[in-house]
Amino acid sequence: MSEQPNVIQASITTFRVAEALKHLEGAGVTELAAHLELPKSTVHYHLRTLMQAEFIVADGDEYRVGLRFLDFGEFVRDRVELLDATDPALRKLAEETEEIANLLVEEHGRGVYVARELGERAVQTSFHTGKRVPLHQTSAGKALLAFTPRERVEEILDRHGLPSKTQNTITDRDELFEELEEIHERGYAYDDEEWHRGLRCVAAPIRDLNDRAVGAVSVAAPLSRTRGDRYRSDLPDAVLSTANVIELNMQYS
Template identity: 50%
Template structure:
């Protein structure tokens, strides 16, 4: 259900678009679409990553029940991928509250230096998170209004389209 919408988003933004799901406390790279200007990163289909440093991972964590978040983060050291990675559980918890309120998350060079990402949850029936979609691109293109409003708006339109297809 997400294939056509993420292809359209990749074409609209020109960037790389990923769909992630949470499995056993990790983000799993499920689906990918590449726009005309998309850059290759370390992401691979089927690859598992910790949730805390991915925009989509934060979007998923922000919408999981608190008990599940506590389970996932319990005893986790939140290792740094770059010097920008949030490694403190309390700081991450505050960020997750903002993500819930705003509807999307940012990764500001937390996974790869020079790469910025916006991620939004895919919610079934407006409450159960089933995955997330992210748009990734070079920090030189992913900045200002493009990063803060244009990409998030396009991303939310895409996740809404996927959500509607899941519901009907």
């Protein structure tokens, strides 16, 4: 990320330390310093700051993210208006497909999962509420981008690039825009092991009255259960139907 004017770099570092603690699921000063490539004295300074503000807790020589972040997360979740229109449609999608159903929105050029429901046969993945992902790596992210103005998509790519997650991830800008055109025409997007090996996803955008995506709903399932008609017609029909219900709920709620 490029440095911006009028930004307090010490504050940015503090947030980097907090994010690293989440990523590492707790760590000591030495491990954090190595992970962030910062001096141990600097890391210790920012840990003390986070401790004083009660955002992290100490467990012996290790530090971990504290419950105060939960308060912030629940506050933000309550203010996401789209969630009111999504429940119980997302739950019904998970029940009918028996897989993982997700709701994703865009913030700061990244995808953020804001809701998740598990069907009977849902597999364990690293998807969780609040998880941030590059938009081009997932079906939900691509569904969002396909119904986002071209200039905004260009801004997102300029800022975040096209990092690879698997060997199937699209890393070429022209190829991505070609796929976004196809998604726009058919109305839904695929993720064919582009975010995680052995996992396929299908997603549909949730659009406002101006035909711009305000979110996307997706179903994720293992490769073994996403073959033939289920992948090419059944799951697309399911996410399109769910997106349509959510759009109507948004208009008349």
